[in-house]
Amino acid sequence: MKQRQVDFLERRSLPDTRHPPEGRPSPSWLTSWLESPDVFLLLYCRPGFEAECTAEIQAKARAQGISGYGKTTLGSGEVRFHADPVSGLARLLSGLEFAELCFSRQWVVAREIPPLLSQDRVSGLIAELGERAVGGFFLETLDTAAGKLLAPLCRQLEPHLRRALEQRGQLRADRPGLPRWHLCFLSSTHVCLGFSDPANAAPWPMGFPRLKRPPRAPSRSGLKLDEAFLSFLSPAELTERLQPGMQAVDLGAAPGGWSWQLTRRGLWVTAIDNGPLAPELLATGRVRHLQVDGFRYRPPRQVDWLVCDIVEQPERIARLMAHWFVQGWCRNAIFNLKLPMRKRYEEVQRCRAIILDQLPPRAYRLRLRHLYHDREEVSGYLSRLEQAPASRS
């Protein structure tokens, strides 16, 4: 288990190089699962973003020379990528880091199984699993109104399925290299069943962490930053890169949800916004409020963190982020790109290129991700890799 966790952290720390990573060998569970010709790659996404999710996975497959096509329905919250031949999925998964995808919340190598008997779903599921052992399992639904209605059924089934797996010795959290089993309920008897590699997939059921707005937080918007920290940084990176006493700048800070997230982690914050900050944020004593333009502000010295939630053209924000790193004004940044336009996938790709074109290759990590708390927007994380050459300061 220890080795598994280390492996997971290392994969999460890989730099974004704009080149496909070295292919990893396919695990045996994947090779045997792909013997079934009706297997596809099931991707979860926010309902309404299926076109972006499809365009992205098709582009990634094309870049690796894998033929296939994505199938989806608007509002379904899912995309199915069919590789032709199906073995192409093994190459796709071994050559692609899940963290490189922006619009997918999770990916599962899945297939639809025959309808379950409503009087005994567990036996039907166990029969489909066969003799395979798994490291864990997620009972899931799609993020739709119909999916929400199925959540109580998943909660009800969970302990029964766990007991059945434990009795058969098939739930082996102690054995590294085992896949995670996903059971995605499309209706009360209709299930997509499949596997993911925990070292190369989102670690949460349905692909996102459940976060609650803390009672004293000035705005709901702070949940975006909270989720961004959890999604972009491994637990080890969070401990190392987000330490009490560090300095942060928050551009577009009012009313203060993001600054509040930083202060509650012990950081000192310079909050930039012409608008007023919430009194409970100022009462922390950790925030200096400057009523200046975020595009003109220059920090007196390098800060550990830049965060930016200014509502502006995404291209302008992308240029601003790159500029801060070129100037050496910050070491890490989390920012939000608003996407009110129709061509959202293309716009994200354009912003990615704008940022990377201004920075030396392989010296920075850039991740862009459509978080659960993002609506018509995506979040970004940019950081200088430790071995990167020093920027001008």
Ligand code: SAM
């Ligand atoms: N992150 C904030 C929170 O958690 O409370 C919400 C930020 S809100 C979405 C966007 C903010 O950007 C607004 O308060 C607005 O005043 C500010 N803003 C817009 N243009 C700006 C600029 N050029 N410089 C600084 N702030 C700006």
